[in-house]
Amino acid sequence: MLTDLFEWLAASPLALALGRHPTLYIVLNATHILGVAFLVGAILPLDLRLMGFFRAVPVAVIAPFLSRIAASGLLLAIATGLCLFSVRPAEYAANPAFLTKLALLVLGSLNALALHRTSGWRDVLEGESVSRWVTLSAALSAIIWLAALLAGRWIGFSA
Secondary structure, X not given: OHHHHHHHHHOOHHHHHHHHOHXXXXXXXXXXXXXXXXXXXXXXXXXXXXXXXXXXXXXHHHHHHHHHHHHHHHHHHHHHHHHHHOOOHXXXXXXXXXXXXXXXXXXXXXXXXXXXXXXXXXXXHOOOOOOHHHHHHHHHHHHHHHHHHHHHHHHOOXX
């Protein structure tokens, strides 16, 4: 079943276009990196602030902005990543680094969703102090997203 899906993906017009036009692949890959840069570039400063660094910066001011930038980066990275995956789906699906990256993306996303549903997050947005749960979630977030970044780089070296 998965083999059929992978064959279909690899024969899709998008995958064929990416294979035939190296410039298109390069632009898509660069766009994927841009998405990752938005994600990590926004989430790490926010996580650090939630962990107690840069106390002069008001969390209530930066949290909504940085979390939206991170979410936009994640969506861009996922969309472009799916397109890149279509070029060699069977190879990626068998790659431990790719599978690790996917697991970390899911874990990081679930952590962010869980955090945004807590009263601690609402308190932060209202200018109240950062709770231990929010601090712990931020530390976990930083670890997960940095690990996902490393796993992404590992993909190219484990093929």
